Amino acid sequence: MTVSLRRETLRKALIDAAEAGISARGLAALKARDLAREAGCALGAIYTVFPDLAALAVAVNSRTFRLLDATLREAAEAAMAAGGTPRAAANRVLIALAAGYLDFAAGHLARWRALFEFRMPEGQDMPQWHLDEQAALFGHLERPLAVLQPGLSGEERALLARSLFSAAHGMVLLGLEGKIVSLPLPYLRQQVTMVVAAMGRGLESA
Amino acid sequence: MTVSLRRETLRKALIDAAEAGISARGLAALKARDLAREAGCALGAIYTVFPDLAALAVAVNSRTFRLLDATLREAAEAAMAAGGTPRAAANRVLIALAAGYLDFAAGHLARWRALFEFRMPEGQDMPQWHLDEQAALFGHLERPLAVLQPGLSGEERALLARSLFSAAHGMVLLGLEGKIVSLPLPYLRQQVTMVVAAMGRGLESA
DNA sequence: GCACTGTTTTGAACGATGTTCATTTTATCG
DNA sequence: CGATAAAATGAACATCGTTCAAAACAGTGC
Numbered sequence A, B: 001m002t003v004s005l006r007r008e009t010l011r012k013a014l015i016d017a018a019e020a021g022i023s024a025r026g027l028a029a030l031k032a033r034d035l036a037r038e039a040g041c042a043l044g045a046i047y048t049v050f051p052d053l054a055a056l057a058v059a060v061n062s063r064t065f066r067l068l069d070a071t072l073r074e075a076a077e078a079a080m081a082a083g084g085t086p087r088a089a090a091n092r093v094l095i096a097l098a099a100g101y102l103d104f105a106a107g108h109l110a111r112w113r114a115l116f117e118f119r120m121p122e123g124q125d126m127p128q129w130h131l132d133e134q135a136a137l138f139g140h141l142e143r144p145l146a147v148l149q150p151g152l153s154g155e156e157r158a159l160l161a162r163s164l165f166s167a168a169h170g171m172v173l174l175g176l177e178g179k180i181v182s183l184p185l186p187y188l189r190q191q192v193t194m195v196v197a198a199m200g201r202g203l204e205s206a
Numbered sequence C: 001g002c003a004c005t006g007t008t009t010t011g012a013a014c015g016a017t018g019t020t021c022a023t024t025t026t027a028t029c030g
Numbered sequence D: 001c002g003a004t005a006a007a008a009t010g011a012a013c014a015t016c017g018t019t020c021a022a023a024a025c026a027g028t029g030c
Helices: A002-025 A032-039 A043-049 A053-081 A086-107 A109-117 A128-148 A154-176 A185-204 B002-025 B032-039 B043-049 B053-081 B086-107 B109-117 B128-148 B154-177 B185-204
Strands: none
Touching (some): A002 A032, A002 A053, A032 A043, A053 A086, A053 A109, A086 A109, A185 B154, B002 B109, B086 B154
8 A cells, every 4th residue: 555655656756757857858868867866766666667768758748648638628618619600610619729739839849749759669559548648639620520521421520630630730840840940930820720721611612 | 082982982881771771670770880780891980981870860861852852743743744724733733742742651651750750969950951952842832832822922832832741741640650550541642632632722712 | 572574676787879089900102 | 111191990988778686674473
């Protein structure tokens, strides 16, 4: 009992330290010895709680996904609440989701990058529960799409949601890539909303 | 004279070995000792030709960018040659570029991934000539966009080209991500062309 | 208290890695 | 050929993630 409590405490301390390190210096700076020092434990103690550093990185990414999920949910609800026709609201939600995604990425740059930079070590693959967390993000898009494209089957809608998310993700990714040469955030946001709006119009006139 | 020839030979042998290694086992498997063995040189010899392994990775990526550039040019020309109105041709070119990009990524998966997985070591940044190679890809999109959106300024068109490329890149990236859960290529190609076509329609009706 | 036993924690040690640089080899020239 | 400069070499170093024999600890019976 006390034992597992101690382990749980250490687990949290390690995730906290890893999250802080990633936020400050990026995923590549996740070093076992730094973590042990930061969390106040022995080097080997890390491996009594996580099988390896990859599992710790997944734990951090899982936190980030949950935060992103909450952020997108909030953005969608705010856009939905503004009234208007269902189609207008749905279009607003799509744009709000894209803009919200961009703002999240820009506002938590290092942690957001870690979501996609991270690769499982050779031979292992992502735990299913983490893949599910990722897939859940697409769900935010499916609701407005159901309004805009009521003729689509559930599977078709899921595919389209995935594609739209991916397109927005690409714009955010390449838009934030170079810290120096990249666009100022407001211009980038304008581009993202413009393209998403164009996709919305194009889909309606399909 | 003979000296610089020998260096040039070694340089090519190293890039060849690195390219083969990346193609077969990914960017993460770029190991100095493997390269030296493969290229038939001493470990230290690598550092007489490249300042570090990052520079070697950039050399490989540069090759890949040139190959991608040629592939996209070919795809655009083929789509252009099919005739029809200028607008129809331009729309075809946009779709052909997206599909061509997808096929390139799927057909040279590991090398294509290396283009975007690679990060410069702390403190250094990408050589400008390599950034230029990347930016040149957007140029392929600017020509059809000039037809579809003649009212745009050069800068606006460049921005839009960048955004459209980024959107397509995102779809390809996430579409090819999971080796297991990912879509079969034909379905993915259909999604990409569908979304790109929708963006084209949406932009026309802006 | 103490001895015995099983569990948990620890950090030195291991194997890999990128990079350096004293040493060795090779080339050049008088 | 001998002397000197240039180039190539690979052992050595610093830094990783990870392991595991040893030490510290916790419980139990007497």
